Amino acid sequence: MKFVLLESRGGNYMVAIQNIAWLRTGENGQTNVGMVGGSPLLVTGSIEEVAAKVMEG
Template identity: 70%
Template sequence: MRFVLLESRGGNYMVVADNVAYLRVGENGQTLVGMVGSQPLLVTGTPESVAQKLMAGTAEA
């Protein structure tokens, strides 16, 4: 299990990269991160930049 840090305007999240189901454009230049079995998280950055963080996190494992 590999945790990845995703920054948010309201606080940061440590998510398990394998539990991410989708990325979607959110409001104000943010990204919605859909999580398996949970509500989506609103994080800073574009879907592409969030995907890079997730891919880097899984590649290190």
């Protein structure tokens, strides 16, 4: 199982890559990360930056 660290303004998330379902542009330069079976996470960074982190993981 591979994990990726996603930073948020309220704290950081260590997310299992296979649980990420989608990415959507959020407010103020943030990105919504859809999680399989859960609520989306609001993380810092553009959709391209978040996608690059996920692909590196």
